Amino acid sequence: MNFIPEPIDDYVNSHSGNEPELLADLRRETHLKVLNPRMLSGIYQGRVLSLISKLIQPELILEIGTYTAYSALCLAEGLKSNGTLHTIDINDELRWIREKYINQSDAQERIKCHEGDALTIVPDLNLKDIDLVFIDADKSNYIEYYNLCLPAMKPGGLILIDNVLWSGKVLEVADENDADTITLQKLNDLIQADESVEKVMIPVRDGLYLVRKI
Numbered sequence: 001m002n003f004i005p006e007p008i009d010d011y012v013n014s015h016s017g018n019e020p021e022l023l024a025d026l027r028r029e030t031h032l033k034v035l036n037p038r039m040l041s042g043i044y045q046g047r048v049l050s051l052i053s054k055l056i057q058p059e060l061i062l063e064i065g066t067y068t069a070y071s072a073l074c075l076a077e078g079l080k081s082n083g084t085l086h087t088i089d090i091n092d093e094l095r096w097i098r099e100k101y102i103n104q105s106d107a108q109e110r111i112k113c114h115e116g117d118a119l120t121i122v123p124d125l126n127l128k129d130i131d132l133v134f135i136d137a138d139k140s141n142y143i144e145y146y147n148l149c150l151p152a153m154k155p156g157g158l159i160l161i162d163n164v165l166w167s168g169k170v171l172e173v174a175d176e177n178d179a180d181t182i183t184l185q186k187l188n189d190l191i192q193a194d195e196s197v198e199k200v201m202i203p204v205r206d207g208l209y210l211v212r213k214i
Contacts, residue, residue: 003165003203017047023073026101030068034097039067041136041162045205046074049134049160052210053078056158058131063087064118064145065137065162069098069111075134076107085111086125088118089137122148129154136162139180142187146211150197153213159197164188165207 004012019027023046031037041049053061053075061079063072066089076085085107089098092115102111114121118137122145133149135142142161149159164170166184174181191199191211198212 003168003207013044016044017051019043019046020077022101022104023070026068026070026073026097029097030070034068034094041071041074042205045162045208046070048204048208049074050077052158052160053132056132059083060127060130061085061132061134062122062125062127062130062149062152063134063136064122064149065089065135066094066098066113067091067136068094069102069113071134071136072098072111073101073105073107075132076105076111079107079110083110086114086127087111088114088116088121090115090117119144119148122152127152129157131157133157133159134162135159139163139166140183142183143190146187146191150213155213157213159209159211159213161187161191161209161211163206164201164209165203167206170207 027040030040049071054077057078057080059080060083061075063075066072066087072085072087079085098113102108119141130153135145164184166181169181170185170188174185191209196214198214201207201209
């Protein structure tokens with residue numbers, strides 16, 4: 001779903017930063033060889049993630065939902081030289097493409113990939129004072145991911161949550177069997193009411209929530 005007119009969307013994209021060659025190759029191969037390439041962060045969103053990371057200059061990043069590692073590589077562009085990015089995905093069938101492109105990245109030694117259930121892996125990592133979190137995995141667990149990450153954030157740390165507009169379905173009365181939409185609606189309301197954070201929702205692609213721990 002386009003939330004702004006297509007000509008304006010095209011103009012915004014054409015006047016934003018260029019996609020690095022490595023990411024362009026990854027994006028093309030994802031579209032050619034991987035199911036559901038729509039799950040990939042687009043060029044524009046990737047540049048947004050990269051710039052946010054560069055502004056924060058994080059020492060510790062946590063990503064829930066690696067997919068083919070496009071967003072991880074975008075976030076790693078701002079990672080401090082002594083920093084670490086932990087990224088988690090439950091789908092081991094995409095390990096080949098994640099490893100292929102991470103191993104070509106300047107940040108390869110600083111990116112740690114984990115496979116399995118994030119709800120189990122995150123507590124085991126015992127991370128503290130996280131600077132930046134990006135949540136882009138199974139939507140039905142978004143509230144659990146948010147509640148899991150927030151206590152581990154350092155004051156001023158930023159949580160980015162993708163797909164919070166859910167193609168506009170968050171505006172509708174959700175079917176009782178549509179767990180993803182119901183969860184996203186509840187999450188958005190929970191964050192809006194959370195006085196421990198500053199927040200702003202922006203209509204980047206399918207909606208991106210920026211949540212800063214006070």
